[in-house]
Amino acid sequence: MAFQEPIEKMSGRIREITVGGGDGALVIGGENVLPFYAWEGDMPNKPVVAMEVYDTTPEGWPQPLVDALGEVFHDPAMWARACVEQHGADMICVQLASTDPNAADTSPEDAAGTVKAVAAAVDVPIIVYGSGSTDKDAEVLKAVAEAMVDRPIAMGPTTEDNFKPITAAALAYGHIVVAETPIDVNMAKQLNILISQLGLPPERILLDPSTGAVGYGIEYSFTVSERLRLAALGQNDDMTQMPMICNLGKEAWRSKEAKTPVDEEPTWGDAHNRGVLWEATTAITMAASGANVLVMRHPESVALIHKAIDGLMES
Amino acid sequence: MPRVTFIPEDVFVDVQTGENLLRTAMMADVGVTATCGGDGTCGKCRMIVEQGDVEAIPSSRLTDDQVAAGYVLGCTTQVVGDIVVRIPAESRPGAAPARAHSQRTLAPLLTIEEQAARVPLDKSIPPVLRRYVELPRPDLCDNADSVSRLRQALRREHRVRDATFTLEAMREIPGVVAEAEWNVTALVVDPIGGAPAITRVEPGDTTDQQYAIAVDVGTTSVEVALVDLNENVIVAQCSEYNRQVKLGSDVITRVIAGSTLAGLVELQHLVADTITDLVLQVCAEADVSVPDLNAYFVAGNTVMTHLLYGISPASIRFEPYVPVASEFPLTTARKLGLPGGPATQVISMPCPASWLGGDIVAGVLAAGIPWADRLTLFVDIGTNGEIVLANTDWLIACSCSAGPAFEGAGIQHGMRAAEGAIEQVRIESTTLEPAILTIGNVKPLGICGSGLIDCVAELFLAGALERNGHLAPHTASSERVRSGERGMEYVLVHAEDSGTGSDIVLTETDIESLMRAKAAIHAGISVLAECVDIDITQVEEVIVAGGFGHYLDLERVMALGMLPELPLDRFTFIGNSSLLGATHAAKSSEMLKTAHKIAEMMTYVELSVSAGFMDHYMSSLFLPHTDLARFPRAQQLIDQRVVIEEAS
Ligand code: FES
Numbered sequence: 001m002a003f004q005e006p007i008e009k010m011s012g013r014i015r016e017i018t019v020g021g022g023d024g025a026l027v028i029g030g031e032n033v034l035p036f037y038a039w040e041g042d043m044p045n046k047p048v049v050a051m052e053v054y055d056t057t058p059e060g061w062p063q064p065l066v067d068a069l070g071e072v073f074h075d076p077a078m079w080a081r082a083c084v085e086q087h088g089a090d091m092i093c094v095q096l097a098s099t100d101p102n103a104a105d106t107s108p109e110d111a112a113g114t115v116k117a118v119a120a121a122v123d124v125p126i127i128v129y130g131s132g133s134t135d136k137d138a139e140v141l142k143a144v145a146e147a148m149v150d151r152p153i154a155m156g157p158t159t160e161d162n163f164k165p166i167t168a169a170a171l172a173y174g175h176i177v178v179a180e181t182p183i184d185v186n187m188a189k190q191l192n193i194l195i196s197q198l199g200l201p202p203e204r205i206l207l208d209p210s211t212g213a214v215g216y217g218i219e220y221s222f223t224v225s226e227r228l229r230l231a232a233l234g235q236n237d238d239m240t241q242m243p244m245i246c247n248l249g250k251e252a253w254r255s256k257e258a259k260t261p262v263d264e265e266p267t268w269g270d271a272h273n274r275g276v277l278w279e280a281t282t283a284i285t286m287a288a289s290g291a292n293v294l295v296m297r298h299p300e301s302v303a304l305i306h307k308a309i310d311g312l313m314e315s
Numbered sequence: 316m317p318r319v320t321f322i323p324e325d326v327f328v329d330v331q332t333g334e335n336l337l338r339t340a341m342m343a344d345v346g347v348t349a350t351c352g353g354d355g356t357c358g359k360c361r362m363i364v365e366q367g368d369v370e371a372i373p374s375s376r377l378t379d380d381q382v383a384a385g386y387v388l389g390c391t392t393q394v395v396g397d398i399v400v401r402i403p404a405e406s407r408p409g410a411a412p413a414r415a416h417s418q419r420t421l422a423p424l425l426t427i428e429e430q431a432a433r434v435p436l437d438k439s440i441p442p443v444l445r446r447y448v449e450l451p452r453p454d455l456c457d458n459a460d461s462v463s464r465l466r467q468a469l470r471r472e473h474r475v476r477d478a479t480f481t482l483e484a485m486r487e488i489p490g491v492v493a494e495a496e497w498n499v500t501a502l503v504v505d506p507i508g509g510a511p512a513i514t515r516v517e518p519g520d521t522t523d524q525q526y527a528i529a530v531d532v533g534t535t536s537v538e539v540a541l542v543d544l545n546e547n548v549i550v551a552q553c554s555e556y557n558r559q560v561k562l563g564s565d566v567i568t569r570v571i572a573g574s575t576l577a578g579l580v581e582l583q584h585l586v587a588d589t590i591t592d593l594v595l596q597v598c599a600e601a602d603v604s605v606p607d608l609n610a611y612f613v614a615g616n617t618v619m620t621h622l623l624y625g626i627s628p629a630s631i632r633f634e635p636y637v638p639v640a641s642e643f644p645l646t647t648a649r650k651l652g653l654p655g656g657p658a659t660q661v662i663s664m665p666c667p668a669s670w671l672g673g674d675i676v677a678g679v680l681a682a683g684i685p686w687a688d689r690l691t692l693f694v695d696i697g698t699n700g701e702i703v704l705a706n707t708d709w710l711i712a713c714s715c716s717a718g719p720a721f722e723g724a725g726i727q728h729g730m731r732a733a734e735g736a737i738e739q740v741r742i743e744s745t746t747l748e749p750a751i752l753t754i755g756n757v758k759p760l761g762i763c764g765s766g767l768i769d770c771v772a773e774l775f776l777a778g779a780l781e782r783n784g785h786l787a788p789h790t791a792s793s794e795r796v797r798s799g800e801r802g803m804e805y806v807l808v809h810a811e812d813s814g815t816g817s818d819i820v821l822t823e824t825d826i827e828s829l830m831r832a833k834a835a836i837h838a839g840i841s842v843l844a845e846c847v848d849i850d851i852t853q854v855e856e857v858i859v860a861g862g863f864g865h866y867l868d869l870e871r872v873m874a875l876g877m878l879p880e881l882p883l884d885r886f887t888f889i890g891n892s893s894l895l896g897a898t899h900a901a902k903s904s905e906m907l908k909t910a911h912k913i914a915e916m917m918t919y920v921e922l923s924v925s926a927g928f929m930d931h932y933m934s935s936l937f938l939p940h941t942d943l944a945r946f947p948r949a950q951q952l953i954d955q956r957v958v959i960e961e962a963s
Pocket of ligand 1: 337348349350351352353354355356357358359360388389390391
C-alpha cells in the first residue's frame with residue numbers, strides 16, 4: 001500500500017469577513033488550516049498588507065522611511081494613493097497619531113476629515129487606528145465612524161476600557177472593530193466575548209493580539225497568536241475565530257536595530273537593508289503565526305512580503 | 316426534615332426543624348423583599364402560611380387581621396413542620412416567576428454529627444489527659460521512690476508505659492502527696508513518637524475538668540474552640556481578626572515584617588494576644604478555669620505557625636524557599652505567652668511545606684480524606700486558597716493567594732462572619748432589589764465572605780454584571796447603582812435599614828477583589844488536575860472548607876466559576892476544617908498520628924513555578940470563565956432569569 005501522508009484535520013475555521021466596501025472590498029480569513037498548511041485544508045484568502053498612513057508628518061523617522069515616503073508625508077491622501085498605486089498596498093491603515101492628547105491633540109472632527117480624504121483618494125479597504133489613548137479614541141472613532149457611514153471601515157484599537165462606546169459606534173454606523181489585547185490568549189477571547197455581548201456580530205470583529213518586533217518578544221507574540229489559531233481551529237472555539245491583524249510596522253521600526261544609522265553602528269551594516277529586513281522578518285513571522293492582515297510601513301518590505309506570501313501560497 | 320413549599324412558584328425545599336422561614340425562602344430562590352437583615356423591623360418579608368404550623372414571634376408590623384389571615388414575618392418565623400407558604404405580591408421585588416413544580420437542593424453546613432461521621436470513631440484517648448491514681452502509702456517494705464511508684468500505678472491502671480517526669484512535676488510531688496494522701500492526678504502528655512511525659516501532678520481527682528483549646532491561626536482570622544475532653548464536645552467557640560493584620564494583610568508582608576527580631580517579637584505578641592483574648596472569652600463563657608487547661612492544639616499555615624512559636628519565617632522568601640521547621644516541639648502555653656497553667660501544653664499540626672501548613676493538614680484530616688475511598692477535591696477558601704486532590708493512596712496539594720476578601724477584609728464594607736454580617740443575598744433581576752439576611756438576624760453591619768459571594772453571583776445572574784465583573788451600563792438607571800468614591804457601586808443596604816447608620820455598598824473594586832480570588836482558586840484546581848492528568852469531572856466529592864458562617868450557597872460559588880461545575884450532590888460544605896481537624900487531634904491521639912501521616916504523604920505543587928497557572932488564572936478572571944462551555948449551568952441560571960423577565 002502506498003504511503004499516505006497523515007493529515008491533521010481541524011474542526012474549526014477562521015471566519016471569512018469582508019473589509020471595506022464597494023469595488024475595493026476585500027475578503028480575508030476563511031482558512032481551516034494553520035497558516036499556509038495548504039496540504040491539510042484550504043486557505044482561500046491570502047494574508048494581506050495594510051500600509052500605514054499617518055495623519056501628520058512623522059517626526060524622527062529613520063532615513064530609509066524618509067527616503068521612500070518622505071515626499072508624501074505631508075498629505076495623508078497622497079500618501080495613501082502612493083501606497084496603493086506604487087507600492088501595491090492591499091489596504092490602508094490610517095494612524096491617527098496626532099489625536100493623542102499628549103501630542104497635537106487634534107479634534108475628532110479633524111480626524112474624521114483626514115479619514116474621509118484618504119478614503120476619497122483610494123478605494124481599497126481602510127483600517128483606522130486611534131492614538132491608543134483610551135478616552136480620546138472613543139471620541140475620535142465615534143466621529144470617524146459617523147463620517148464613514150457610507151463606506152465600512154475597520155477601527156480600533158478597542159480595548160477592555162473603551163469597547164463599549166467604540167462598539168456602539170461600530171454598531172450604529174456599520175463598521176468593524178479591531179479588538180486589541182496585550183499579548184494574552186485569554187484576554188483576547190474575553191474581549192471578543194464582551195464585544196459580542198453588546199450585539200456586534202462576530203463577523204465584524206478583527207483580533208489584534210499585539211505584536212513585538214524581532215528581538216523584542218516576537219517569540220512570545222508568535223506563541224500567543226499561534227495558540228489563538230489552535231483554539232480557533234483545533235477546538236472550534238467560536239470566540240477566537242476572528243481574523244487577526246498585526247500592527248507590526250510601528251514595532252519593527254521602533255527597534256534600535258531597524259533605526260540606528262550606519263555611522264552610529266558601523267558594524268551593523270547598511271541601515272536601509274537592515275531596516276527593511278527587520279520589518280519584513282517581523283511580518284513574515286507573524287504571517288506564519290496566523291495573521292491575516294499585516295500593518296506595515298516600508299514599500300520594500302511590503303514588496304518582499306508580497307513575494308514571500310505568494311511563494312508560500314503556491315507551494 | 317420538614318418540607319416547605321412556596322406558592323405560586325411551587326418550589327419546595329427540605330430544611331432542618333427550626334430553620335428560619337425567610338432563609339428558607341432565599342434558599343428556595345423565591346423572590347422576597349427583606350431589607351433589615353432579618354431584624355424584624357422593616358416588615359417587608361411578609362408571607363402567608365396557608366397550610367401547616369410555624370412558630371412565629373408576634374410583630375407590631377402585622378395587623379390583627381393579617382395575623383388572623385395567616386400572615387407572618389418570614390425572618391421571625393421558624394419552620395417546625397411541613398408547610399405551604401404564599402409570598403404575597405407586596406413582598407415581592409418583581410413579578411412572580413412562572414416555575415414548574417421543582418425542588419431546590421442545598422448543601423448546607425454539615426451538622427456536628429455529619430462532621431464527626433467523616434472520621435472513624437476510635438477509642439484512642441486524647442494526647443494530653445489527666446489520669447487519676449490512688450497509691451498505697453509507702454512503707455518500709457514498699458520503699459520505692461515516689462516517681463517510680465507513680466509511674467507504676469499509671470502503667471497498671473492506665474497503661475501509660477515508661478512515663479518520664481518533667482522537673483516541674485517532680486517538684487510538685489512532695490507537696491501533692493502530703494496534701495492528698497497519695498490520691499493524685501497526673502497530666503499525661505503522649506506526643507507522637509517518644510515516651511509519654513508527666514508534666515504536672517495535682518492533689519486528689521481532678522479528672523472531671525479536662526479541657527483543651529483548639530486554635531485555627533489564620534492569616535486574617537483566628538478562631539478557637541474550647542473542647543470538653545470528657546464529653547468529646549465543643550463547649551464554646553469564637554473568632555476574631557488576627558491582630559497581626561495591622562502589620563500587613565497577606566502572608567508575604569508578615570514574613571517581611573517578621574524578618575527582623577523586633578518585628579518577629581511584635582508579631583508573636585500580636586497573635587498570642589489575639590488567641591489570649593479568645594481563650595479567656597470561651598473559658599469565661601463555659602466557666603472553665605484557665606490554669607487547668609490541658610493543652611492547645613494549633614493548626615495554622617506555615618508562616619503563622621512559625622510566628623506563633625517566635626521562629627523567624629524569613630527564609631521562606633528566598634530561594635530555595637524553605638521554612639525553619641515542619642514539625643514543632645512540645646512546649647508550654649506560658650512560653651508562648653498564652654494563658655494556661657504551668658503545664659498547659661501546646662501541640663501543633665505539622666506543616667509539610669512553606670505554603671502548605673498545619674491548617675490544611677488539619678483540614679484534610681477533618682474532611683476524612685484518609686478514609687474515604689474516592690477521588691476527592693478539597694478546597695479551603697481563605698486568604699490563601701489551599702487545594703488538595705487526593706484519594707486514599709496519594710495526596711497532591713497546592714496553595715494560591717486569594718487575598719483576604721473571603722474573610723471580609725479589604726472589602727469596603729466587609730466584615731468577619733460574626734453577628735450582623737450579611738451572609739445571604741438574593742437580588743431580583745428587574746429591579747435589582749436585594750433580600751438580605753444577617754448572621755444572628757440583626758440589622759446589617761457589613762458583608763462577610765458568603766454574603767460577598769452571594770451578592771456578586773446574584774448580580775451576575777441578574778444580568779447586572781458584565782463578564783469582566785463591571786457593572787453593566789443598563790444598571791446605571793437603577794436607583795441601587797451609583798457612582799461612588801471608588802467607581803461604580805451597588806447599594807446593598809440603605810442607611811435607614813443598616814445597623815451602622817450608613818449605606819452598605821459593594822464597589823466595583825470589591826467585585827474585582829473577589830474575581831481575582833476566585834480566579835486564583837479555580838486556576839489552582841485546574842493546575843492540580845492537569846498535574847495528575849485527571850479530568851475534573853471524575854472527582855467524586857468536592858469538600859469546601861472555609862471560615863464562612865453557616866451558609867455558603869455552593870451553586871452560587873459554582874456560578875461564579877470558583878469551583879468546577881459538577882453535580883451539586885457531590886459538594887459538601889464542611890466549614891472551618893482547620894479548627895475541626897485541630898479539635899479532632901485534641902480528642903484522639905490516633906487522629907494526631909494520622910495528621911502526621913497526612914503531612915508525610917502530601918505532594919506539593921509550587922504554583923509560582925507552574926507554567927500553566929498564569930494562563931489558567933487569566934482564563935478564570937472572567938464570569939464564570941473564558942471557556943463558557945465549561946459552565947453550562949451558570950448559563951442556564953442566567954437564561955432562566957431572562958425567561959422569567961420576559962414572562963413578567
Ligand atoms: S422584617 Fe423581615 S427582613 Fe425585615
